[in-house]
Amino acid sequence: MKEIFLENTENETSDSKNWEFNRRNWFKITVLGLVAVQLPWLVSCDDNSSSEVILDGKGILTEEEIKFIFELQNSLVPKDGNGPSANDVNAHNYFVWTLSGKNIPQEDRTYFIEKTQEFMMLCEAQFLRKFTNLSSQEKTSFIDKNIQSGWTRTYISRMITVIFEAILLDPVYDVNPNEIGWNWLQHNPGMPRPTLETKFPEIYKTVALYD
């Protein structure tokens, strides 16, 4: 049985499998992806920034939201001496990339954007402060309070899957640098491995060229 996008345990929708390839869209994604690489460090200097990351005109993440995602991911998969953290594998950049262009169906994109906003608001409601302003212990308390039921459980679960995709996908996707995730889990990748020309979504172009 094939798997459902991001995870198969929570009634999530299937991913895009469009045979078409749109070079213009991919160009946008690439540019935005490069910008996003630097965002967490940029926004850390300016909490009041109103800049936004536009995802191919189909959704918006503010810098504040990006910063929240960065900190949430590193609370979910922290640096603790046992394998890489979310930050070590560029999980936040990967997350932005998955939300870009044709990498994700619109309903999944909407889901992550809306639930990110709701999760941030929930934190302010429960702790009267933004998640990014909480201490490590408070972040843990917030996650503990919300992880085991309802939509927050689904959201966290899906975010964990995204982080582990960044830990375990081929480094050709700008994740899992120096195979740090594979080495940690003693995982042997299959051969042949994808290349820049044949990874997702470039493979669409390759197969569409065949007669």
Next chain:
Amino acid sequence: MIDVCIIGSGAGASPVAYELSLAGFKVVVLEKGPYIKTKDFYKDELIATRKDLYIPNLKDESHEIVKFDKKNETWVKQSTRETGSDFWNGNVVGGSSNFMSGYFHRMKPVDFKLKSTYGTIEGANVEDWPISYDDLEPYYTKVEHLIGVSGAVKKHPYLEPRSEPEFPFPPLATNVVSELIDKAASELKISTFNTPRAILSKPKGDRKSCYYSNYCGSYGCASDAKGSARAALLEDALKTGNLTIIPFAKVFHLQTNGKGAITRANYYDREGLKNSIEAKIFVVAAQATETARLLLMSKNEEFPNGLSNNAGQVGKNLVFSAGGVGSSVLYYEDFDNETSEKLATPGLFVNRASQQWYEITDEETGQKMKGGTVDFLWEHANPISKVIKSKWKGDQLLYGSALKKNVHEYFTKQRVLKFEVFNDWLPNDNCFVELSDSVFDKWGDPVGKIWIGNHPHDEKIGKLIGDNTLPILKKLGAKNIKWGVSSYPSVNLQAGGCRFGTNPKTSVLDKNCKSHEVSNLYISDGSFMPTGGSVTFTFTIYANAFRVADKIKEELTLIKQKQLL
């Protein structure tokens, strides 16, 4: 005019394309998906299973699934567009055979005569096949050679008769776990044997042997060791110059001439434009549910209920494989160092099966019942799938250091050994395909509406076989053993819907898989099967398609001879 137009390019289609093009006939294959070449198959989990590159986008092409809600005792309809749980297999040249695991068990002689052997079962529409095992045996042998089946024949109570004493290719290399299974089973007086696989253990022509990549099922093969219809048949057929494959060609209607014969296949090309192909003979092999759908869509005055459906049998008696899946954990610390190191070795296959319970005695009635097959296999190597399992501890979602510890242990301290049970999905009135009246694909055609009702007998048999298997796992030292029988169909194992038989009122095809009603229509995928046996279907679909190819060859030769006179 070309000789044969084939709709579909998988295991049911390609033997026909291969045989006829080698015999000098002009053949055109219309395939809805792209032509992905061997060089573009990579072991990329994102593409193969996370993004599902090899099947259609559900927004473009979906299904409606109708299943019985036991709690509310009512039938519930859901679109796969909404659930995200697709009902597709590989939609590319070569079809889903590109992505199969290649477990190639033959059906047994008894599978061809279930009704006359075991009698009728209330609520099930079981019929004997109009051919016998002996009719198909030469074609099983042909498949073993042409597609390439590796294995070792071992005598057991339900070993089917073979015209050749051994498989043409020796068994694939196996992990030490295979020995553990054999030993445990032997001590329990349960027979096991080497699972035949449609994977080359040594090179064949341009195809290389298996290189044990550890990524087989769900992935295209990078060495062509896997016996996909594309690698094993179509590539050679193309070399004849008699075969044309048209990818991105979605056939939406078969047009007839008012005299019971098809004149052309109408299709949308890659640009979405309507196009058509004329041929002397048409072969439909689009996989069971889609084959029935195409026939039902091909309505006209001559066939107001759909092509070859004046008896109302098209789409009926769809079958899947019943059974279930079990899993167990082999903790390395429970074995000596040498064994645990061998257990951890990736790539090598388990390749063990048992057909100890191919026939079962009902303890309540004392009557014999048809049983099934057990295949043992490793958990798939896909690492992200493993994390999706290991981020949970019971119902508790883990995060932080506890999550990382659990994931690390899942990957490094253990290995998951699984087993799959295959038994008959009895044909019944609640399992069939019709056309949706509310959901349409991107071309505006109604999608298939699939009713997936099963017979309670299937679950009873599956449970018996699974329960009998558990002692093997316990004996060999496995822990955390879990097992469940499923009432949901195996999406990748579809058959029936246009079954063959001698009575045109109760079947769509004659014994040669030619339509009772349409003079130049053959169906060569799994649609013909009245029952599915208790093994995976692909081997039998291949074998029967070669048999059908011989019948078409005879017919075309006769047509040619008449033209010469």
